[in-house]
Amino acid sequence: MNAVPATVRTLQPPLARAGHADESAKLHPAMNQASSAAEPPPYVRTRAPEWLPRLLAPVIGFAMFVLLWQILAKAGGRLPDPLSTWHSALEVFGNPFYKKGPNDQGIGWNVLASLGRVGVGFGMAALVGIPLGFMLGRFRFLSDMAAPIVSILRPVSPLAWLPIGLMVFKAANPAAIYVIFVCSLWPMIVNTAVGVRQIPQDYLNVARVLNLSEWTVFRKILFPAVLPYMITGVRLSIGVAWLVIVAAEMLTGGVGIGFWVWDEWNNLNVRHIIIAIFTVGIVGLALEQLMILAARRFSYE
Amino acid sequence: MTGRYLQIDKVRMVFETKKGPFCALEEISLDIRSGEFVSLIGHSGCGKSTLLNIVAGLLEATDGHVLLAEREVTGPGPDRGVVFQNHSLLPWLTCFENVQLAVERVFGAAEKKAAVRERVRRALELVQLGHAQHKYPHEISGGMKQRVGIARALSIEPKVLLLDEPFGALDALTRARLQDELMHIVAATQSTVLMVTHDVDEAVLLSDRVVMMTNGPPATIGGILAIDLPRPRDRIALAGHRRYMAPRAELLEFLYRKQMREAA
Numbered sequence: 011m012n013a014v015p016a017t018v019r020t021l022q023p024p025l026a027r028a029g030h031a032d033e034s035a036k037l038h039p040a041m042n043q044a045s046s047a048a049e050p051p052p053y054v055r056t057r058a059p060e061w062l063p064r065l066l067a068p069v070i071g072f073a074m075f076v077l078l079w080q081i082l083a084k085a086g087g088r089l090p091d092p093l094s095t096w097h098s099a100l101e102v103f104g105n106p107f108y109k110k111g112p113n114d115q116g117i118g119w120n121v122l123a124s125l126g127r128v129g130v131g132f133g134m135a136a137l138v139g140i141p142l143g144f145m146l147g148r149f150r151f152l153s154d155m156a157a158p159i160v161s162i163l164r165p166v167s168p169l170a171w172l173p174i175g176l177m178v179f180k181a182a183n184p185a186a187i188y189v190i191f192v193c194s195l196w197p198m199i200v201n202t203a204v205g206v207r208q209i210p211q212d213y214l215n216v217a218r219v220l221n222l223s224e225w226t227v228f229r230k231i232l233f234p235a236v237l238p239y240m241i242t243g244v245r246l247s248i249g250v251a252w253l254v255i256v257a258a259e260m261l262t263g264g265v266g267i268g269f270w271v272w273d274e275w276n277n278l279n280v281r282h283i284i285i286a287i288f289t290v291g292i293v294g295l296a297l298e299q300l301m302i303l304a305a306r307r308f309s310y311e
Numbered sequence: 312m313t314g315r316y317l318q319i320d321k322v323r324m325v326f327e328t329k330k331g332p333f334c335a336l337e338e339i340s341l342d343i344r345s346g347e348f349v350s351l352i353g354h355s356g357c358g359k360s361t362l363l364n365i366v367a368g369l370l371e372a373t374d375g376h377v378l379l380a381e382r383e384v385t386g387p388g389p390d391r392g393v394v395f396q397n398h399s400l401l402p403w404l405t406c407f408e409n410v411q412l413a414v415e416r417v418f419g420a421a422e423k424k425a426a427v428r429e430r431v432r433r434a435l436e437l438v439q440l441g442h443a444q445h446k447y448p449h450e451i452s453g454g455m456k457q458r459v460g461i462a463r464a465l466s467i468e469p470k471v472l473l474l475d476e477p478f479g480a481l482d483a484l485t486r487a488r489l490q491d492e493l494m495h496i497v498a499a500t501q502s503t504v505l506m507v508t509h510d511v512d513e514a515v516l517l518s519d520r521v522v523m524m525t526n527g528p529p530a531t532i533g534g535i536l537a538i539d540l541p542r543p544r545d546r547i548a549l550a551g552h553r554r555y556m557a558p559r560a561e562l563l564e565f566l567y568r569k570q571m572r573e574a575a
Contacts, residue, residue, distance in 0.1 A: 212399040218387045219367055220416045220467075230412055234403040 090281045098281040099288075113273065115265055117285070121293060123265040127183070128251045131190025135247060139195045140240060143202025144232070153203060160199065168193035168254045172261060182262035189258045190251045197246035205239025206232065237308045245301035252294045267293075315378075316345040316503055317366070317471050322375035323529075324361055335361050337529035339375070341522060343471075348497060348504045350514040352562065353524030353533075354570060359507045360475055362524075366505060367393050367473050380470055389417045392464030396476045398456040400448040406459045407444040410434050410466050417467040434466035435459070437496055454485035461493070465500065472497075474506040478513065487546065490516060498543060511562045515555060516546060523565045533570065536561055 076092050083091035090098075106118030146153040171192045175185030213235060217227045259268025267290055274282035324336040335358040343349050351359040364370040366377050368387035377384040379391070400409045410431045418427055435444050438458040448456055457477060464472055477493075478486040490513060497504055497517075508514050514521045518538050525533040538558050540549065549555040 212395060212397060213401060215369060215393075215395065216399050216401070218369060219389070219391065219393045220413055221386075221388050222412075222416055226412075226416070230404070231401065234401070 088280060090284065095281045095284050099285045102282065102285055112265070117267075117270065117289065120265055120267045120270040121289060124255050124259060124267045125293070127187050127259075127266065128190055128248070128255050131187040132194045132247060132251050134187075135191045135194035136198060136244065138191075139198030139243070139247075140202050143199045143240075143243070144206055144236070146199065147203035147206025147236075148232075160196065164196045164200075168250070169257055169261070172258060176262075182264050186255070186258045186262050186264075186266075190255060193254050194247035194251045197250065198240070198243040201239050201243030201246070202236060205236035208239065209235045238305060241301065241305045241308060245298065245305065248297050248301060249294070252290070252297060256290055315342040316347075316380060317341075317343040317505065318378040319343075319362070319366065320375050320378065322362070322365060322372045322377065324358070324365065324370070325373040334529040335527065336365075336372075337527075337531050339532060341532065341535075343503060343505065345503055346501050348506070348517055348519045350506045350508050350518040350521045351524060352508055352511070352514045352521055352566070353530065354526055354566065355509060357524045357526050358528070358530040359524050363473055363475050363505065363507050366471075367391055389413070389467045390470045392467055392469030392472045394457070394460045394464045394472070394474045394477045396479055398448070398453075398460045400456055400459055400463075402448050405445050405447055406435060406440060406451070406462075407431055409448070409459055410463045413463045414466045430466055434462040437465060437499075438462045438492065452485075454481055454489055457481065457489060458492070461496070465496065465502070469502075471503045471505060474504065476507050476509070479509075486510075486513075491546065493517065494542075494544060511559055511566065514562065515540075515559050516544060516549070521558070521562060523562065523570075526570050533565060 079089075079092050083089045102117050106116040108116040109119065146156055168189050171189050172185060175188040176182070179185050179188065209232065213231050214227075217231055222230070255266070256268035256271065259266035260272045263269050263272075267286060271283055271286045274280075274286065319339055319341040322336060322339040323334070326333045326335055339362060341349075351362060353359050361370060365372045366379075366384065368384050368391070371386075384391075400406075401412070404412065411427065414427050414430045414434070418430060422430075432441065432444070435441050438461055440455060440458055440462065443451055443455060448459070451459075457480075461477070478489050481489065494517060496502070506517065515538055521536045521538060523533045523536065524530050536558055540552075540554055
């Protein structure tokens with residue numbers, strides 16, 4: 011069945027060449043049409059779907075990671091092996107929301123407590139940072155005024171702010187929130203200000219020739235034009251905040267994933283520490299993806 | 312009064328640069344009648360866009376002044392409709408919303424919502440884009456974007472329409488179609504138009520008068536050419552016509568013999 015069209019094909023060129031030039035011109039398309047109409051395409055090349063290697067690559071990568079972990083665990087030391095960690099994780103996540111006193115709570119409560127701190131600190135930073143960024147972007151003088159302070163304070167590790175927070179608030183929880191606030195602030199100020207400065211002059215000319223009111227300019231031109239930059243700032247801020255909260259909680263204690271890590275270290279429960287590391291990573295990834303989704307929603311090109 | 316609807320009176324423009332003052336325009340005086348179509352033609356960099364921006368109010372002339380319907384132009388305002396070279400549509404608004412932004416500004420206070428929407432709809436239909444009104448700028452072609460720009464400028468019923476190389480970024484076929492469309496719209500709306508171009512055929516086909524700008528700096532008006540062709544004009548019928556070829560030849564002569572750039 012498959013061989014028939016193949017032979018027709020190989021026969022065709024010599025046949026055409028043998029005949030007159032004008033005859034072959036008539037014959038050629040007609041024959042092609044007839045053969046393709048009568049028979050299905052002679053062969054369909056089967057190729058692996060494109061998504062397969064895309065899916066396979068991360069799976070292989072992760073498998074190699076686990077294998078390496080297994081080898082290291084077998085080699086000695088006190089590193090728990092993957093399987094026992096997995097069982098331990100099932101146990102931990104089997105009952106994530108228990109409460110046995112202030113310092114012994116399920117991992118769910120700990121993660122939620124950390125997310126809560128990040129949410130509050132980050133929210134306040136957005137309330138302050140985004141309007142500030144708009145102002146710095148719109149008014150050259152303000153931006154020149156703020157430049158030295160921002161440049162000096164931006165590279166400082168957020169944890170360096172913790173003692174001042176403890177001193178001012180005299181309590182661990184507000185101090186941790188305040189550290190999140192400080193570290194989330196810079197990316198939002200800087201990105202919003204850059205966004206405002208990047209607005210094409212054309213858009214502002216439209217506003218000028220129409221004599222639009224300041225409020226309309228803000229709603230219809232400034233805000234939508236800056237939104238993608240703002241979301242980038244928010245994304246960077248959330249990333250940094252999630253990095254910092256673990257460290258801050260290790261120092262302040264209470265309930266939270268960072269504190270949990272420290273507590274398990276004191277209990278010498280290395281399995282739980284590894285579980286915490288993965289939990290922090292997965293939550294961070296989820297936050298990042300959420301922001302990327304938001305950014306895609308507000309991109310216009 | 313109809314003889315001097317838009318008056319440009321002894322306009323001079325000096326820019327302050329790092330190398331000292333740069334005089335871009337000198338002694339520009341031009342009167343445009345109501346309903347007249349005037350083009351500014353010249354080599355790029357000769358300051359024709361600068362002059363248009365002064366009329367638009369986006370730039371302030373160093374000396375001299377611009378009068379529109381006997382009132383001095385002191386800044387940008389919706390009594391002048393501007394079509395920018397690169398359409399300048401806001402990408403986060405649909406075609407309808409882009410035009411609505413302008414209509415709302417001019418008629419929003421006096422008219423009801425429904426009347427405003429009706430104006431937007433009519434403006435888009437004028438440029439044959441009624442079907443694409445809910446599309447975003449990135450979903451339509453360059454020619455369509457420029458048509459939305461024209462609809463936006465016309466929707467506010469300006470006293471004068473200012474076009475800054477409106478078709479410069481389009482391919483030749485699209486440009487020709489939009490030129491024809493513009494001629495129909497201008498005839499239908501009786502608009503007064505000031506257009507910047509560097510396309511000789513475009514200038515002759517569309518204009519009642521063509522203002523030829525010298526190279527400068529400082530640039531000034533090198534001559535004004537009246538195009539004495541009956542309207543409506545048809546590009547195909549005119550293609551070999553003597554009354555079309557003569558002003559065309561004169562413009563070419565001005566641009567490529569009298570005002571040829573040495574370096575270019």
